[in-house]
Amino acid sequence: MAVIIRIDVDRPYGKGPLVRHLLSRCGSDLYFPRVPAFGYLRELDQMLRMLGEHDARAYVFFRRCSLPNERLREVLDRGRHEIGLHLENSRSFETFQAERRNLENYIGQSVSSFSKHGSGGEKYGLRHYAPYEPDRYVEWAQKDDMRVFFGNLEDPTIEPRSTGRFSWFPSAFWLEPGWRDQQKFSVDWLLRRGKETDIVLLVHPENVFEDSELTADFRKIVSTLESKILS
Numbered sequence: 741m742a743v744i745i746r747i748d749v750d751r752p753y754g755k756g757p758l759v760r761h762l763l764s765r766c767g768s769d770l771y772f773p774r775v776p777a778f779g780y781l782r783e784l785d786q787m788l789r790m791l792g793e794h795d796a797r798a799y800v801f802f803r804r805c806s807l808p809n810e811r812l813r814e815v816l817d818r819g820r821h822e823i824g825l826h827l828e829n830s831r832s833f834e835t836f837q838a839e840r841r842n843l844e845n846y847i848g849q850s851v852s853s854f855s856k857h858g859s860g861g862e863k864y865g866l867r868h869y870a871p872y873e874p875d876r877y878v879e880w881a882q883k884d885d886m887r888v889f890f891g892n893l894e895d896p897t898i899e900p901r902s903t904g905r906f907s908w909f910p911s912a913f914w915l916e917p918g919w920r921d922q923q924k925f926s927v928d929w930l931l932r933r934g935k936e937t938d939i940v941l942l943v944h945p946e947n948v949f950e951d952s953e954l955t956a957d958f959r960k961i962v963s964t965l966e967s968k969i970l971s
């Protein structure tokens with residue numbers, strides 16, 4: 741039994757100083773600068789390095805404005821991580837397909853897993869369609885021959901479902917405490933649970949590396965539990 745590591749890459753330049761903050765706004769994807777000097781995807785890079793130290797593999801979900809540059813592609817390939825879509829424009833089956841194809845064209849390989857940006861409510865970014873409608877995504881995913889969907893519910897005890905080759909994880913253990921009932925679901929709880937059953941751990945690199953306690957929690961989890969990619 742294992743932890744299924746889900747990394748949602750929301751912010752291309754993290755939260756840091758003003759220039760990185762402005763670059764992180766994801767306003768336009770006509771031309772998006774992926775500049776290593778400003779720390780493009782720096783926190784993701786740190787996270788992948790840490791996973792590498794513990795031989796752990798993860799699902800890494802990208803938005804249009806957080807696509808990996810060539811150097812990160814190498815790191816992702818070397819670590820045998822799975823690249824997936826962090827769905828923003830979930831207005832229709834057509835917009836879902838368009839985002840999938842855009843990512844596939846960019847990375848030059850097919851993508852079979854996805855997660856959804858935002859859990860309903862606020863709109864984050866120009867192309868973001870805010871409602872959270874997991875039943876529709878599950879239907880589209882099967883129609884478009886995807887393999888895995890990761891949902892945003894916050895009760896990590898909800899059982900995954902599967903039909904044929906398609907699996908759906910409705911919820912995750914959110915490492916960042918704002919989205920987790922910390923009394924019921926502590927990191928120690930996760931460490932116990934991950935020995936009995938597969939459980940999804942959801943992280944956002946820019947949050948984990950902003951807070952040294954979260955960084956330590958993340959390291960503890962990936963060094964204690966086996967990680968898993970569904971194939």
Ligand SMILES: [Zn+2]
Pocket residue numbers: 748749750826856857858
């Ligand atoms: Zn997101």
